[in-house]
Amino acid sequence: MAENLPEHPDFLWRTPEPRRSYDVVVVGGGGHGLATAHYLAKNHGITNVAVLEKGWLAGGNMARNTTLIRSNYLWDESAAIYEHALKLWEGLEEDLGYPILFSQRGVLNLAHTEQDVRDSVRRVEANRLNGIDAEWLSPDEVAKICPIVNVSGDIRYPVHGATYQPRAGIAKHDYVAWGFARRADEAGIDLIQDCEVVGFETDGDLVTRVRTTRGDIACGTVALCAAGHTSVLLDMLGVPAPLQSHPLQALVSELLEPVHPTIVMSNAVHVYVSQAHKGELVMGAGVDSYNGYGQRGAFHIIERQMAAAVELFPMFARAHLLRTWGGIVDVTPDASPIVGHTPYANVYLNSGWGTGGFKATPGIGWCLADTVAHGRPHPYVAPFALDRFTTGALVDEHGAAAVAH
């Protein structure tokens, strides 16, 4: 399994100067912004588009996530969008013409308490009724799929079983983003880096221009895809939204011979782990509790995560922590995203993905492009409207998300 990575294409994207006007301005050149651009061009033939990125393309959470892809969410609304994304992942390498190393190696979500078992059975049954592959496994069956997990009874929180989604997997995050970027660029879309949005010019309920560090840009429609910095943009528009930005840390080990054939996630012994193609162990855990826009966190979070990793995988004791880093996740009160209309008629919002953003990338890109093209929320994103915090129609995924937000 440990392997050298495939070559990148000889050409990725141009470095254009921003034009003075675009039909669509996508704010945020991360995975979601780039995927939206790609599907605007591919599905809707909309190519007079700029993607504005304040730093380097896909340098935010797209470069910082742990690359896990799954669709085994509890609620119908979540399952629909993540399963839509997973189906797109299954054809994405071909669509993008890029070796994104999508590897469907399955995900185990471990249960360590009686309540974990109840919640797991509930989610498996819901997944199956929604047509999503899901199984409940006994500890012995867990050990067959991932022999290095400690399923013995002599640990603090023994493994009572696990849910298993065989179609879940990992992909190489940078390659995914670059694949989308290259396709968007080929379609004539301008990917503009080092271009920070600093304000908006409005006329009634329309945004007419986007002010940037590289000049003002007139816009037909605006799609906000700025993840943890969405709240900053919404402040510029005077739109309140219930978003909290937290640091979320992740880490890798050095390169190791293959030992870990799948993905393992645990909430009670809090860590999630996979082994990337080259051989490094990639891990994450919970968010840092305080709010902030700094892309780094506190070290005790890492220490606790290491304790959890060694507890579940005793053989990791002398693997070495090579690098830690942080992203900024935007978290909502119900741990589900906010997508769709804003009080401005030509501004669409896409935010609040918390820890789920990477796996949703093609799905949300597809749906947001459709939303922009048709001027109404795509059915898969309609349940995630901002006004649900007023109506109370929440999609509360706290119990089912990988990470306790």
Added chain:
Amino acid sequence: MTRVDGYGRVDRTRTLRFTFDGVSYTGHPGDTLASALLAHGVRTIARSVKQDRPRGVTAVWSEDPTGLVQVEEPFPEPMLLATTIELVDGLVASSIGGRGRLAEVPDTARYDRRYAHCETLVVGAGPAGLLAARTAARRGDRVVLVDDRPAAGGSLTGTERICGRDALDFVADTLAELRAHPDVRILLRTTAFGHYDDGFVLALERRTDHLAPAPQGLSRQRVWRIRAGHVVVATGAHERPIVVADNDRPGIMLAASARDLLHRYGVLAGRRVVVFTSDDAAYDAAADLAGAGAEVTLLDPRPVRGDSRSGDYRRSRGLVLGTGAGPDGAISHVFTDQGELPCDLLLLSGGWNPTSHLFSHVRGALRYDAELGAFRPGEALAGVTVVGAANGTFDLAGCLAEGRGETPEPLPRTNLVLWRTDGDPARQYVDLQRDSTVADIARATGAGLRSVEHVKRYTTIGTAHDQGKTSGVLASAITAELLGVPIESLGTTTFRPPYTPIAFAALAGRERGQLFDPVRTTALHAWHVARGAVFEDVGQWKRARYYPLPGEAGGTEDMDTAVLRECAAVRRDVGILDGSTLGKIEVRGPDAGAFLDMIYTNLMSSLRPGRVRYGVMCGLDGMVIDDGTVLRLDDEGFLVYTTTGGAAPILDHMEEWLQTEWPHLRVTLTSVTEQWATFPVVGPRSRDVVGALAPHVDVSAAAFPFMTWQDTEVDGVPVRLARISFSGELAWEVSVDGWHAPALWRRLIALGEPYGITPYGTETMHVLRAEKGYPIIGQDTDGTVSPQDLGMSWAVSTKKVDFIGKRSFARAENRNPLRKQLVGLLPLDPTVKLPEGSQIIEQTAELPPPPVPMLGHVTSSYRSAALGRTFALALVKGGHARIGERLTVPVGGDLVPVEVTGSVLVDPEGTRRDG
């Protein structure tokens, strides 16, 4: 052998034996695996990860990009640099190809953690750091001095003089002075690997690997958590190579590393040496290696000047353009602009990069110094000082001055910034561990990439074990050159902790196995164990789940049998439960009632002393987060019972509201969970048992009504009795301080014996409460359930002006009649027990294709002794209106028909409550 007499500080009077790739060698105390192998002329010790090319030792310490090996004995550990493995007798190691192998056997070593607090932390015990530590110690500071190598002195080789003395004597004297200070802690073999805000530095101390055998009882590694008022970064600099074609072969090294090998270990790494440098420092290496007997040729692209260090070596103006190899793949000659030169060692030196990681970890900005050809710390950070080579001050006098806190006159620069020479870019390696070349960078820029972060990800430069210590700045420089932009416009990639790789187990520390999370036990734990209880984890608590009796066939009862027996005994006679884990919070102050009125959905301030009230708490979204009883102790005091799992979160929740939203309220909150042990005594005969325990208390229904409490004494010990029932039966909760709990419990058991008192566990408690339709928050609710959904509208005040969650009850969706509501479910087949978590769908004989609309799920499911059948609680859409309907529960491949009922299945009239 390349060991040179008269050089080095290894102890040659003692011999250590070790094995590398199956071959036995010897070395000496003080050696590293790398120095001992080089002493035997072993130059190839690894293979590269992508191209499988031979690799040797390139640098002498943790910046080495190439010499990764696998240790096999004394314990398997992957991916260690041979240069940082201290040699011990019996060491077994092997070469690897860029990937390590994890041990199949458990690591039994112990790892631990300590804290240190000081005014001044000095990282690096080289000349600058030593003087900084001495200055701070003389000032009276508490000082911590850490250095990652086994000995202090940093880059000092012993050839220098400080204050007229041998430099190493100066080091020894300074250390001795520091050691004499009571408040100075010196930690060698300790790597400061992470720097966080407010002077927080993490350091790893390696305590036993250099000792063979490792002493028992000593932790192998220790993480120091150091909080310093001031952090002095004196971490030196890393030498930077010049990139030439085929610069990855064994036998190619940084110049100062070869010099260090000679002076520290007495190892002459080559006999025919070519030094290629554009910086004066490498002249010392040339002179010293020549002095030790090597034949040295130095090539420098700069015009020959007369003031550099002389020695017995040839020197000419020139460039190395490439290298050639012998049959073993190691260097055999170099190609220069003047022709070919045979050699067995090529030393490269293009200048120095300040080791500014710890400055960068806390977001210190680096600025490019064009004269140095390096990034050095820019604008100062509060609480952080960077001194010596880490600050770009490379001369000894300047380092000493900065260590003393002075600002030295900068010396005139004589170096030439040279990143690479002409040659085939595909053979010019930038990151030797990742086999990444100048051609790879050119491909990246050709693909349109303009950011060093993109180039890093495209080429993988800087992603290996060394995180670009020698390659990072080169990559930025070559990218800048290819793009035709100034290097300062690109900067570097981000420095992130840890500075060097750290074993997972070291960071896990003692938090493994049973210490992964504290185990909390009640005061009665020993009794439960002796009684044969089966335990379940509830948060950190171990709770008795049931007490199996010996079975008929010699084993013990299974859970179903034991729980049916316990349930029947409680409803027939009397049972006793250890409920001590329930959270308890004493809420006290003139505004305690007003505070609880905001926290609970129902009114609490109106509760009179001596009375008990059940209450529900919601979050802002109007969903239930906890429930429990509240005892009014006196005018200003309430005792709040939370669920077991809610004890800490609810206290946090209350404190957050109190401290951030209602700081004007005069209320204090005190957790008393562990101060009170609580035992419900439950069942028709509970009055007899409690009456016998407290003969002075009138326990009649009239004198001691439901939802009241009284204090009494038993043998002089204060005991609290409260008429609270979580089963529908006549019941008292008996509370006593934890110290007296075992005696009181045993007394209750003895007093209850004539009435058949039966200890029961959490499982029976769950069945009994479910039979009455009492929800367990967190099991029958999931954060999406309102009090109304639970059929508890009666617990939501309509009079209070405000409370947490009130506004949300007015939202449209909260009033939707199709919300999920708590109901009972009876499988039509009374022997079928539904798995908890099962989904519920409309009645059907055949499962339709997905997506199948779901109506809700089974939250609790049991066998009931009282009902003589199975039953379940469930959340069902519009459930209250569906009572009497039939639905379907898919279980495995089966479709189980069920009937919806009310949630109260036993004694719906409440006749049993008063006995």
